[in-house]
Amino acid sequence: MLSRINEALNWCVSRYQREDGQALAEYGLLLALIAVVCIVALTALGLAIAGTLSTLTGKL
Helix, strand or coil: CHHHHHHHHHHHHHHHHCCHHHHHHHHHHHHHHHHHHHHHHHHHHHHHHHHHHHHHHHHC
16 A cells, blocks of 8 residues: 555656646747737737728728
8 A cells, every 4th residue: 555655656746847748838828928919919900001091091
């Protein structure tokens, strides 16, 4: 029984020492940051295009 507890404890320790999940989380955060930047940039671009089209429509 004690050996099974020791194996489970060693498995938990080795699981938290691995960096696979950490790298995956970092990639996820980077992807989220890129998505936010794209949304902000496209929103600003859309507003600029809408303003230009409004100006052109007014001149016509």
